[in-house]
Amino acid sequence: MTAPAQTRTTRSSADLIRAEEPVLAHNYHPLPVVVARAEGTWVEDVEGRRYLDMLAGYSALNFGHRHPALIEAAHAQLDRLTLTSRAFHNDRLAEFAERLAALTGLDMVLPMNTGAEAVESGIKVARKWAYDVKGVPADRATIVVAAENFHGRTTTIVSFSTDETARQGFGPFTPGFRIVPYNDLAALEAAVDETTAAVLLEPIQGEAGVLIPDEGYLAGVRELTRRKGCLFIADEIQSGLGRTGRTLAVEHESVVPDMLLLGKALGGGIVPVSAVVGGRDVLGVLRPGEHGSTFGGNPLAAAVGTAVVELLETGEFQRRAAELGVVLRGGLSALLGRGVVGFRARGLWAGVDIDPAVGTGREIGERLMREGVLVKDTHGSTIRLAPPLTITAEELTGALGALEKVLA
Structure with missing residues (x-):
């Protein structure tokens, strides 16, 4: 998924984030990642770092990027x-x-x-x-x-x-x-x-x-x-x-x-x-x-x-969400008492309540970003997981492993 050199911006992520500040209304507080390319379940920033998208545009990307x-x-x-x-x-x-x-x-x-x-x-x-x-x-x-x-x-x-x-x-x-x-x-x-x-x-x-x-x-x-x-x-x-x-x-x-x-x-x-x-x-x-x-x-x-x-x-995506939802719930259940105090999940959608002693939802999101996984927080200590329905079991397990790591 590496872009040809001539199509990639020469401005760094930090520079682009700074450039937004004076000209964009402050109606969002995004994570400090600047996405330049995407395919399937993965996005890439302007420096070429890759991240697993576990938010899917708040479900706007149910079928992944650029299906x-x-x-x-x-x-x-x-x-x-x-x-x-x-x-x-x-x-x-x-x-x-x-x-x-x-x-x-x-x-x-x-x-x-x-x-x-x-x-x-x-x-x-x-x-x-x-x-x-x-x-x-x-x-x-x-x-x-x-x-x-x-x-x-x-x-x-x-x-x-x-x-x-x-x-x-x-x-x-x-x-x-x-x-x-x-x-x-x-x-x-x-x-x-x-x-x-x-x-x-x-x-x-x-x-x-x-x-x-x-x-x-x-x-x-x-x-x-x-x-x-x-x-x-x-x-x-x-x-x-x-x-x-x-x-x-x-x-x-x-x-x-x-x-x-x-x-x-x-x-x-x-x-x-x-x-x-x-x-x-x-x-x-x-x-x-x-x-x-x-x-x-x-x-x-x-x-x-x-x-x-x-x-x-075709019913394919509904079946995938149901089957991989079992993997998601199993992985989150294993984290209960280990930084996760509760969660709610249905299909490939979960709200995960983080122990405030471990960090806020925003802090967990920033730690996961450094591990190559993108999520979004809501209501203080809760993060939302809503990956594209095209995610594989291996990718989902990897994201749960990253969550386990940052909670520890």
């Missing part, structure tokens, strides 16, 4: 057509929508670009459904969400965040949301009333540290929303598309929500692609002019998205 089938689809489409806007039809969008709807078992697709756009779109659709179908009085619709959620960082979305870092200094906030504890059906039931348009949840809370609800919780949410006459919106932007060993995390409880929010991996790590997928009785409330996106459903995105769906249709 051949996805790159081929993008290259082919670049030579034909990239954008028409939705003022005209394009020849790639119908197949993308048909195959994504079939993959998820739902009827209709609303194509967007980023995950946050999918969430915002889902909120709009739920409110429109509440007024047009449920009969909620105008401007009275409410949406119930879970504490410790992460659905994005737009103004409306941070209005119902419980993360003060995401909220402080960004008010006034959008009304119409009720926050209840995650994994608490009684609290959820108490919050739902005749004004409730929808319950919006992550089937597994990613940013909170890969929090997995009790068995039966998601099925309980589905039953409650049906009984109370409101929608269930599952935000599968991180948990979906193979990450947990199933196509969707809700499938672990055989749940079919009214709307699915998808993103990240849907663009194959090449272009931003997101979608709201739902029943015709729900997405059918939208009429021309009520919502839109110039780039949503563009031909390049549709071509890459279709290739992503094609990879998932």
Whole structure:
């Protein structure tokens, strides 16, 4: 994976990091690694050092860096057509929508670009459904969400965040949301009333540290929303598309929500692609002019998205995540009491709680970086592991060995 000398920047990692400081807004605190090339599960910095990617772009790179089938689809489409806007039809969008709807078992697709756009779109659709179908009085619709959620960082979305870092200094906030504890059906039931348009949840809370609800919780949410006459919106932007060993995390409880929010991996790590997928009785409330996106459903995105769906249709990546998830859980179990105080894992996704006496999540991430493994911290002493689903058992075992080393 060594790049030809003439294509590699002459600026060092340290120089490039310093150059960012005065010209980039400080909305991230990245690890001090400057990636220049990548392939599969590995990335390479500007000096040629190689690292195993155990984050996969927060699940945007479920199929690894530059997956051949996805790159081929993008290259082919670049030579034909990239954008028409939705003022005209394009020849790639119908197949993308048909195959994504079939993959998820739902009827209709609303194509967007980023995950946050999918969430915002889902909120709009739920409110429109509440007024047009449920009969909620105008401007009275409410949406119930879970504490410790992460659905994005737009103004409306941070209005119902419980993360003060995401909220402080960004008010006034959008009304119409009720926050209840995650994994608490009684609290959820108490919050739902005749004004409730929808319950919006992550089937597994990613940013909170890969929090997995009790068995039966998601099925309980589905039953409650049906009984109370409101929608269930599952935000599968991180948990979906193979990450947990199933196509969707809700499938672990055989749940079919009214709307699915998808993103990240849907663009194959090449272009931003997101979608709201739902029943015709729900997405059918939208009429021309009520919502839109110039780039949503563009031909390049549709071509890459279709290739992503094609990879998932085989079931190979879901099986890999399930089988290698056993290796991941086994390796983490062996570290309990040896620097790891707890972990939660499903498929190839884990939140690992580090003993604060050993180091913060950030410090562990920096130590792992020096060992050639890239992870990301969250919430103090927790690190997240979410490697590409193309990782081998040997690579995964090597990453766990590096974790054992830095904890010691």
